[in-house]
Amino acid sequence: MQTKRMTYPGRFLPYALLAPQVIVTLIFFIWPAGQALYQSLLREDAFGLKTTFVGFENFVRLFRDGSYLNSLSVTAVFAVGTTLLSMTMALLLASTVNRMIRSRSTYTTLLVWPYAIAPALAGVLWWFIFNPSIGIVPYMLEMVGYRWNHRNSGSDAMLLVIFAAAWKQISYNFLFFLAGLQSIPQSLIEAASIDGASPTKRFWTIIFPLLTPTTFFLLVVNVVYAMFDTFAIIHSTTAGGPAQATNILVYKVYADGFVGLNLGSSAAQSVILMVIVVALTMIQFRFIERRVNY
């Protein structure tokens, strides 16, 4: 890693400058992560009196545990659903805004503000409009003959949290798609239309391929978002229910550790999640290094 050609000499100063950041990191990041690793190898008895070293047994148990496997598949459905819904909506809106000239900035302003709303609040908002007894959407659905009830139906609950999570993420995806669209040279699009390509054809053969770097980047970011930043949405709405239908991995770590007080298992789940984050971060960095194009 490079520095400036000319640097300041320093024996103590650089360490002093780094100290606050490094101390906070060591105390609140590295140490707890180490603790999680360590606890994942232990088992505590029901009263917390005795702990025994059990090696990888916590991990083995997890992968034999139906509720953990269920949580894995629930997380996959949730992440894929949120990512697809939010990115499709954002791409549609961004490519439409991009063809506007005078109204572009107005529409952009009107579409970016949901980024500011906390995931927990997004959860409460959607929970409210989908509320089976007083919400507006179940009322409208009933007119077409569908009884919405996310308190009993696992698939309704899953749809609800996907809507809330995707809604919150649309503005983020929109901004990145818009930036990607604006970096496509206008001459390519003009050339294609002189050759007689229709707007749809131009989109699929020129614009969409040139957007792949942005799309891949957003795919990773959205999966990370859906897996780790949506705790608040789940906690403020379904609390993992009904019957664990929305019990995603980050929520399960919290529920098993704080509510179920099963520290060994919760720590093992933490370790698995850390491995997933590290893998996703690596993928993200590789994409940033070489933003491939066709």
Next chain:
Amino acid sequence: MVENRPWANLIAHIVLISGVALVAFPVYVAIVASTHSLSGLLQGTLPLLPGGHGIENYTRMWQAGVSNAGAPPAALMLWNSFIMAMAITVGKLSISLLSAFAIVYFRFRFRMFFFWVIFVTLMLPVEVRIIPTFQVVADLKMLNSFAGLSIPLIASATATFLFRQFFMTIPEEMLEAARVDGAGPLKFFKDILMPLSVTNIAALFVIMFIYGWNQYLWPLIITTDPDYYTIVMGIQRMTSEENPQWQLVMAAVVMAALPPVLVILFMQRLFVKGLTETEK
């Protein structure tokens, strides 16, 4: 666009207006709900036009809160949120500026090691290591305090890397000139680097403030004393009741969402800059 098609333009406007309406709909419903009485909300279906109880609901939420649900007055919770968000933002920015300065302008032993220590924070979101972090904070007796709410969240790899990138683009001549004129490292930092970084600091400030304001899980687990409740987590106390007072919940939601939304609307250019640069 390349060709002029009035029909296509019309369709585009329709798509965008429905998009904007869809995005705004949940918030519109919240605003409407916060202006009705509870009995008005529970009468069958939700009204779609504002009612006449707005001032009453907001005053009650602002001054009294919902004490039987354990939610203190919104004024207190908003103030707590503000303190926490500012502490996190200022903390993140200052320690990141200092560490980026050290990494770029000094050569010292273990530089790479420190760089990696900071990098690791990127990979360990709070949600993932929640229980051991809680234990550390409990051992340090930082539960129910503003220090506990903010300090564990102020390490920032993204801010450090962003400032590092930016410092690398500052011409070498700046440092050479400063040294010829006899400026020491701290003077150089204060009088040259800081003024040059103002735009970057402001852009990051917007992003970090929203991040801090919207914290949920962390305040939820480390505060048990209502005096330290933040607004985003306080709302959860009200909705987890058996029969939530929806009109007050929605008034609180609107008040909780307003500050960060205003920040984005008034500082949109800085916000977009901050967002696109932190992710690079």
